[in-house]
Amino acid sequence: MITVVDLGNYNVKAMNSLTAKSIFKSNISRDYESYPDAFKHIKIDGEYTYFEKGPFSMEYIKTKKDYTAQLMYAIASLNEAEDEIKTNLTLLLPISEIQEKHKYIDEIKGKTFNCSVKLKTKINKNITIEDVMVLPEGYVIYFKLGEKYKTSSIVIVDIGGRTTNLVAMVNGEPKVLKTLKIGALDFYAKIRELHADKEYNLEDIERLIKEGKVVVTDKQIAQFANDILNQIKQHIKLEHYEHVLFAGGGAIIIEKIIKDILPDNCEIVDEPLESNMEGAMEASKMAWNE
Known part of the structure; x- marks a missing residue:
């Protein structure tokens, strides 16, 4: 097994x-x-x-x-x-x-x-x-992808809890392998700071958002996405690749940004939370x- x-x-x-x-x-x-x-x-x-x-x-x-x-x-x-x-x-x-x-x-x-x-x-x-x-992490997502991705130029942006793994590949050959110090916990920590008077615990923020007790604006989500993209720009230009695949639990937070605002070559993988596994x-x- x-x-x-x-x-x-x-x-x-x-x-x-x-x-x-x-x-x-x-x-x-x-x-x-x-x-x-x-x-x-x-x-x-x-x-x-x-x-x-x-x-x-x-x-x-x-x-x-x-x-x-x-x-x-x-x-x-x-x-x-x-x-x-x-x-x-x-x-x-x-x-x-x-x-x-x-x-x-x-x-x-x-x-x-x-x-x-x-x-x-x-x-x-x-x-x-x-x-x-x-x-x-990040690199292993390649093994679950279809042939149209494996035979092209791709970027994998794997947004985890504390870090984001950045992988760029051309025809299966790695070109960039980096780890960025930004993840979903940074987003939730900022939301907690904005509600400091409530003294919320970090581990409760996601639940409180789902329950509607903490409201997250589109602007706050866009800022988180922008923070990630700014770090990515230090290493590669996403527009130079045929496919940009977002994965990891953090990708779920910015899913609307990926689908509605980012260029057409950007998409979110199926089951992003489980993609590395x-x-x-x-x-x-x-x-x-x-």
Whole structure:
């Protein structure tokens, strides 16, 4: 079995080669809870980690984060009924961090993790990571694209939680691979600042927008898009490429801008939140001959 886990700064996305998928917010809490089973959690080495509560990590460098609990919970959520799980694992890193991939590989390859997981029910699991591959975010989206993109000049703009990966390719050959320090959390942080008197938590802003308690204007969305485009312009000119594909959760925020205002060569990929994960699965199947 192959499992792909995208440990995003805003969302954790996971899928396996049996077609199971799981997506949950990246914020966690390790604060004491008198009744742990009321919350989604994992217990490893006696420590509880609770999911979708607490603050988001604002650390840019993914390999500096304590990721084990999120990773094991993601794998467990794909295999709810199984207590023994063995899998090959593909992880993702921003392009600027891919040289640090050995940190992931050295820490988890060939190891078994014993944990107690509370999903719909609580179950003890042994999760064995047989082999590990680490691929660059943004670039892996190429593997899920159709031939009309693969045989042309394309730009992939992968807007994540803390960073945006910028990939330019011509006939499948990379020309530009960059990581920009801007993402969806920057947008939500600005919205929170505009409502500072309400003392909202950053992790609640998206929900408050959906509920209509916080109103976001077209101008604010356009400013976020413009901030991203200004950083892109430092590296490439989008008009020089046949296709410009926007992906990642941040692309959903500026979807209207992409469709209505940007040039005709700009579009948003199908299922932008899952695009890295799906591309990585295609690449993993080729690498492990599945």
